[in-house]
Amino acid sequence: MLRWILLAVAVVVLAAASTLVMNSAPAPSPFGVPVAPTATGPQPKAVVDGDLTWEFGEMGQQQTGKRSWKLTNQGEVDLQIWKGSSTCMCTVAKLQKDGDRLTLKPGESTDIDIEFKTNYVTGDFHKGANIETNDPLHPTFPLFVHGKINPPIILIPDNTIDFHTVNTDAPTKVFVALYSPDRPETKITEINTSKPEYLTTEVVPMSESEIESSGGKVKQGYKINIDVKPGFPMGLMREEIVIHTDHPHRPEIKLTAVGTVVGPVSVVPDRLRMVTVKSAEGASSEVHLSVRAGKEATFTVASKPDKLEVSITPEESADVKGRYKVTIKVPKGTSTGLIDGEVVLKTDLPNAGELKIPVSFLVGSN
Known part of the structure; x- marks a missing residue:
């Protein structure tokens, strides 16, 4: 009996000692990692x-x-x-x-x-x-x-010049501004256009008032006047203007001039596109020309994609004059592939120049 009493006393003593040790130990980190010791003594700063x-x-x-x-x-x-x-x-x-x-x-x-x-x-x-x-x-x-x-050169508005609608009977002019933020002394050495006979340029230094209106952004710059002369080919315009400068990081700048050139002849539709042409059957489509005021005119084919056949005939009408039909044909047996380009017509109308009709035909075997 005495032995059991001594054993019970020992258990109580050990439990009390364990509780005392647990209460005196530092609390564990709530993040599950040991708490970093705080730096003590002299430190660098x-x-x-x-x-x-x-x-x-x-x-x-x-x-x-x-x-x-x-x-x-x-x-x-x-x-x-x-x-x-x-x-x-x-x-x-x-x-x-x-x-x-x-x-x-x-x-x-x-x-x-x-x-x-x-x-x-x-x-x-x-x-x-x-x-x-x-x-x-x-x-x-x-x-x-x-x-x-x-950037080395800044253009205003940007590298694409949209003329919107250009009348081939009259001159059209727009301008772009050009300057260099890091080299204000940059000079334009040369400008080339893809149609120099109809698309011309003139370089003019910016005036003091134009420079002042920039709010300090421009110290020196240029206005480039771009002129579309009468007789520019009718149809969709997409021409290139290349500006050469003496700036070491931008010696060449390419601009794209886009728009629609209209004149005494209207074209409906203004382009042809077919994606279901079968080589064994061929295909054809039509474009209709209408001359202003019903005038009569002569049209000839100046150029076309090699695989196409093009013919121009007056439209049969006793009441309406000055209308013509352009038939563009993909002959039977044409080799498969993409036919993409322009049919260019010439006319004897004054200041009408050429007439461009973009065409795209995809010829397949079936």
């Missing part, structure tokens, strides 16, 4: 002069920029510094001592350079690199550069 983001304003494409920050160890022990991650290959943090890692004694300073290349970015630019340290309060310093990147 990294201090960077100025804002960590440098606002550089505006730069041009394919340029290299550089910014320096001064970093000082204001702590009581050595500060370790090394390069961290970068937002892109165009941004590199360079420490002003040998190697990618250095030690600063208390009170010592160093410069940290960020070099960056704008490449072909247009618009907002925000890049940076991280500097890592052994300062427990500032383990990382993110150094950034921010600004706007301009």
